[in-house]
Amino acid sequence: MRRCFALLLLAVCCLARAEITLPDGRGGTLVLAASPQRIVSLLPSLTESICALGGCARLVGTDRYSNWPEPVRKLPKLGGLEDAQVEAIVALHPDVVLAAPSQRVIERLQSLGLRVLVLEARNHLEVHGGLQMLARMLGVPDKAEPVWAAIQVQLQQAKERVPPALQGQRVYFELDGAPYAAGSSSFIGETLRLLGLGNIVPAALGPFPKLNPEYVVRAQPDIIMAGARSIEEMPRRPGWASLRALRERRVCGFDPLQIDLLVRPGPRLGEGALRLADCLAAWTRER
Amino acid sequence: MPHGDRRQGRLLLALLALCLPLGAAGLIAGSQGWSLSDLAGPDAALIVGQIRAPRTLGAWLVGALLGLAGAVAQGLFRNPLADPYLLGSASGASLAVVLVLAASSFAGHAMSLATADLLARIGLVVAGFVGALAGVLLTLVLARGAQQTTRLLLAGVVVGVMLGAGSDLVTTISPEALRGKQTFMLGSTGFLGWPSVALMALGLAVSLPLAWRLARVLDALTLGVESAESLGLALPRLRAVLVGVLALSTGIAVSQAGLVAFVGLVSPHLVRRFAPAPHGYTLVASSAAGGALLLAADVLARSLIVPQELPVGVLTALLGGSYLLWLLHRRGVR
Numbered sequence: 001m002r003r004c005f006a007l008l009l010l011a012v013c014c015l016a017r018a019e020i021t022l023p024d025g026r027g028g029t030l031v032l033a034a035s036p037q038r039i040v041s042l043l044p045s046l047t048e049s050i051c052a053l054g055g056c057a058r059l060v061g062t063d064r065y066s067n068w069p070e071p072v073r074k075l076p077k078l079g080g081l082e083d084a085q086v087e088a089i090v091a092l093h094p095d096v097v098l099a100a101p102s103q104r105v106i107e108r109l110q111s112l113g114l115r116v117l118v119l120e121a122r123n124h125l126e127v128h129g130g131l132q133m134l135a136r137m138l139g140v141p142d143k144a145e146p147v148w149a150a151i152q153v154q155l156q157q158a159k160e161r162v163p164p165a166l167q168g169q170r171v172y173f174e175l176d177g178a179p180y181a182a183g184s185s186s187f188i189g190e191t192l193r194l195l196g197l198g199n200i201v202p203a204a205l206g207p208f209p210k211l212n213p214e215y216v217v218r219a220q221p222d223i224i225m226a227g228a229r230s231i232e233e234m235p236r237r238p239g240w241a242s243l244r245a246l247r248e249r250r251v252c253g254f255d256p257l258q259i260d261l262l263v264r265p266g267p268r269l270g271e272g273a274l275r276l277a278d279c280l281a282a283w284t285r286e287r
Numbered sequence: 288m289p290h291g292d293r294r295q296g297r298l299l300l301a302l303l304a305l306c307l308p309l310g311a312a313g314l315i316a317g318s319q320g321w322s323l324s325d326l327a328g329p330d331a332a333l334i335v336g337q338i339r340a341p342r343t344l345g346a347w348l349v350g351a352l353l354g355l356a357g358a359v360a361q362g363l364f365r366n367p368l369a370d371p372y373l374l375g376s377a378s379g380a381s382l383a384v385v386l387v388l389a390a391s392s393f394a395g396h397a398m399s400l401a402t403a404d405l406l407a408r409i410g411l412v413v414a415g416f417v418g419a420l421a422g423v424l425l426t427l428v429l430a431r432g433a434q435q436t437t438r439l440l441l442a443g444v445v446v447g448v449m450l451g452a453g454s455d456l457v458t459t460i461s462p463e464a465l466r467g468k469q470t471f472m473l474g475s476t477g478f479l480g481w482p483s484v485a486l487m488a489l490g491l492a493v494s495l496p497l498a499w500r501l502a503r504v505l506d507a508l509t510l511g512v513e514s515a516e517s518l519g520l521a522l523p524r525l526r527a528v529l530v531g532v533l534a535l536s537t538g539i540a541v542s543q544a545g546l547v548a549f550v551g552l553v554s555p556h557l558v559r560r561f562a563p564a565p566h567g568y569t570l571v572a573s574s575a576a577g578g579a580l581l582l583a584a585d586v587l588a589r590s591l592i593v594p595q596e597l598p599v600g601v602l603t604a605l606l607g608g609s610y611l612l613w614l615l616h617r618r619g620v621r
Contacts, residue, residue: 177399178470205595213477214338215318215594233399238480239337
């Protein structure tokens with residue numbers, strides 16, 4: 001009898017120890033009975049974080065844009081930011097669903113009894129915080145720091161690769177041809193700053209403002225970064241042919257996979273910075 | 288009607304006079320707010336000559352084409368609610384433009400609305416024209432002609448929604464085809480350059496005189512189809528030409544600036560309210576009113592939250608919509 005009681009006590013202790021409490025990202029707390037074994041991720045940066053922390057095998061489904069690392073490509077695709085497929089997600093019986101705050105599907109999933117962890121990284125600090133939180137959720141709290149340290153090493157390497165002559169040069173980073181830019185206060189702007197580069201879009205304009213195209217022409221950025229296709233067509237926009245950066249080819253045009261690296265605030269942040277630095281180093285060597 | 292004549296003259300004069308300050312504002316309003324010194328600065332040729340001047344003229348021309356299309360539609364279908372949007376012609380034009388962009392992206396020669404060269408731009412205009420024509424014709428077939436107003440409007444709304452869904456489908460399958468989709472769906476004047484201005488000016492130069500020559504047909508139609516036929520007008524042929532004018536002006540405007548809402552609907556209302564007149568006058572004045580309205584919206588779009596921009600279509604919907612609401616309210620009181 002006493003032995004039984006001791007066993008019971010042990011079990012309760014184990015259960016209590018396995019229980020994981022996390023801030024759910026919306027002012028409340030999320031209590032998970034145990035570290036989740038079936039995870040759905042609805043944001044590419046979160047998918048990548050889970051995999052970087054060694055949890056890739058626990059993913060059972062992702063949004064349609066998650067494409068890294070390779071095993072993720074074979075998982076069921078469950079829609080995007082606006083059109084996540086509730087039924088398909090529920091059918092996968094996930095222990096937890098990872099989502100961004102702007103996703104409309106969150107309330108619906110919660111009302112169906114699913115656990116939803118809402119995470120968003122708007123800057124490097126929050127990338128770090130997100131990694132720590134996901135590592136705790138996965139039950140491997142020690143793994144976050146090595147991943148973050150690796151990112152820091154890459155950022156440092158990238159900084160060293162940027163030719164000294166380019167220090168302080170002002171960058172125009174275009175996200176979309178409307179034109180939307182990545183401003184100083186965005187995490188892309190933060191990466192640029194860490195590399196010793198400036199930005200034509202001040203922090204006051206917010207992270208990703210839609211600019212008057214004339215603003216870019218006036219600002220005469222020293223360096224232009226955008227998708228390769230956008231770079232190609234820029235000289236044909238009214239007045240843009242006068243941009244010195246375009247005329248002198250001080251541009252970095254990225255292919256879609258490289259763009260992924262740059263616009264996702266996840267574990268490949270440092271790799272994105274390295275690609276940026278490599279581009280700058282390459283055309284400085286050519287000269 | 289000397290009194291009416293005077294009002295008509297005054298309105299046209301006011302619209303033209305309005306274009307001067309608006310045009311000047313268009314040249315001064317920039318990414319740094321209002322600044323006269325830009326006009327003479329070292330970059331004036333670039334900033335004013337290459338960017339603001341074509342944008343200002345372009346905005347006026349888009350508005351003028353849509354105003355004309357609205358006036359033609361309302362006269363042709365004898366319906367004050369007819370406009371390029373409610374007849375399915377704008378959504379037809381946008382579907383055709385999106386299809387061409389998607390095809391070009393699949394073929395590896397991706398074009399974009401902002402930067403297509405003149406030849407590609409002409410291709411987009413042709414696509415816009417064909418799409419607009421197809422949209423109107425589909426509406427007319429579904430409504431079994433333009434006789435029944437309710438049928439016509441219902442058919443137009445259904446065709447508009449379906450063709451709009453078609454555009455959505457294409458951009459969902461091939462997101463690369465239309466980068467800045469939101470900008471296109473809300474209308475955009477940000478990248479209008481001299482090639483666009485040349486094309487739209489040419490379009491207006493063709494469609495406005497053509498519509499003006501056919502104004503008497505629209506006048507006759509106000510008396511009813513039978514009366515018009517009894518006047519010896521070859522109605523089917525003349526109507527077809529007018530549908531062509533409607534499709535041409537809508538197609539050109541949409542292919543250059545995307546879907547700018549409400550200008551086509553509001554401009555003729557504005558004109559008729561201040562100066563009721565035969566169609567010859569209404570067509571010209573609606574064009575001028577549309578131009579002034581869109582130019583005002585464009586100047587506001589780029590100067591309200593400098594150096595950021597608002598979508599110009601949102602402002603036209605707000606401005607035009609408030610005017611229509613006010614009109615409804617006034618009528619309700621009477």
